[in-house]
Amino acid sequence: MPAEPTGGARTHRLRVTEVIVENADTHSLVLQAPPDATDRFGYRPGQFLTLKLPGTDGGWAARCYSLSSSPHTGEPLKITVKRVIGGRCSNWVCDEVRAGDEIEALPPAGTFTPDSLDTDLLLVAGGSGITPVLSIAKSALSQGTGKVALLYANRDDSSVVFRDELWGLTEAYPERLVVIHWLELLLGLPGVDRLAAVLAPYADRDAYVCGPGPMMDVTEQALRSLGTPARRIHRERFFSLSGDVFDVPAPSAPVAGTDEVSGSVRVELDDETHTVPWPSATPLLDALLAGGVDAPFSCREGSCAACTCRVVSGEVKLIRNEVLDEQDLADGYILACQAVPLTERVEVTYS
Ligand code: FES
Known part of the structure; x- marks a missing residue:
């Protein structure tokens, strides 16, 4: 099977326990998270998984597939994949994946999920x-x-x-x-x-x-x-991933046109508080990962909202944003993968 270790703390190898042929063009994969990562694969209805799959020219590609299972019915984790004409990854999943295989994946992400299940x-x-x-x-x-x-x-x-x-x-x-x-x-x-x-x-x-x-x-x-x-x-917003989202980077080079402010960020995540350096023009997500903070992400392109957090103090600027609306921004929400600092000290929270 394709999954080779990439060292990202947030990626996990999921075992395929069953392949369900829904029809000739659509297969579902029933997946099992490793015992030490079960809580990482809790999800909300409507979310998706990002899988690492064989791409063209012997390389790797990341693809997002929605979960067709429900987190509320006791059924196992299940994604459903439809063949795309000429699509290397979807056809590979439908043609090659068998029960017992392992696939590397990021935890569930996505914002296409109801705020409440108690309304019509x-x-x-x-x-x-x-x-x-x-x-x-x-x-x-x-x-x-x-x-x-x-x-x-x-x-x-x-x-x-x-x-x-x-x-x-x-x-x-x-x-x-x-x-x-x-x-x-x-x-x-x-x-x-x-x-x-x-x-x-x-x-x-x-x-x-x-x-x-x-x-x-x-x-x-x-x-x-x-x-x-x-x-x-x-x-639901569909997006294609152009970069290798499984590769955890060193802090990136400054982005042209961004104010040159260096400093640090204090982040609250999973009931813990960390303070890490936040070099000028480096995306917040990169700074957090480089600082050893296990921050959530998926697309890393400003398209999925998996990295959403909220500014408590300080100012930031988003390089790209395809998911947050004006109200989200007014409420202080930002995309960590696209946020660069405008002030020396910034405080954010994921709660
Ligand atoms: S990781 Fe998808 S928007 Fe940041």
């Missing part, structure tokens, strides 16, 4: 977007008290993944779960007006949407036309 939810999935949505649905139904409406769009009947599991959920929760299948072969592509007509009864709920970009755009437009505020529409 609208879930919209297109194709393989069902993976995190199923995790949320199972969690809300088993752990929460609200109702769940799930619209699931597919090309045709043969593309529907998790058919039996969804059927089982509708049987188990007839008063709380509605599943609406939208098959494009029969209904055509979902358009704004027709989608709005179907979603209208659920427009006052928090909506979680995952699927191809155009489908998420249409869903958002439909919900906005129904009066759903933007802040209640949550889209």
Whole structure:
């Protein structure tokens, strides 16, 4: 198997205990964390794992796959992977991975997860977007008290993944779960007006949407036309990783255009407080890792929010930010992988 040790304190080898062929294009991997890292692989519904997989030219690539299991049902950790045409990693997973193999992974990350499982939810999935949505649905139904409406769009009947599991959920929760299948072969592509007509009864709920970009755009437009505020529409953001996120770096070189301020950062993480040097123009995450602090991360590109923390005092600047909104920033939240210091002393917390 591919996983070679990389020395990152946050990476772990997960054992594949089962491979489930969901259909010809989609496989699920049931995974087991090492006994000393079980708590690291606790997760929230809707989150993903970042795996280290063989890339092109004998190198390595990092890929993020959503968890289709629920942390609230007692089932083991499970990711679901759909083949991407020409995609080296997804096809490798579907063709090569067997039970007993080991894969190196980062702990779960991601912000596509409901704040509460006790409110009514609208879930919209297109194709393989069902993976995190199923995790949320199972969690809300088993752990929460609200109702769940799930619209699931597919090309045709043969593309529907998790058919039996969804059927089982509708049987188990007839008063709380509605599943609406939208098959494009029969209904055509979902358009704004027709989608709005179907979603209208659920427009006052928090909506979680995952699927191809155009489908998420249409869903958002439909919900906005129904009066759903933007802040209640949550889209899973897909991103591709260009760097090797498994390689823990030395502090990086200064970034052009950034103020030259050197100093230190005091960080509160997992009920411990550390103070480490924070060289000018070095991303906070790099400074923390170099200082021996086991700070969380995944993409290291400002795209996933796994490294989110909050500034308590001092000032920082974000080099790149694709996930935090204006309110997050106003509340002091930052991305450690993209934050550089603007003041000599900075204090941050992960609590
Ligand atoms: S690690 Fe993904 S945004 Fe920082």
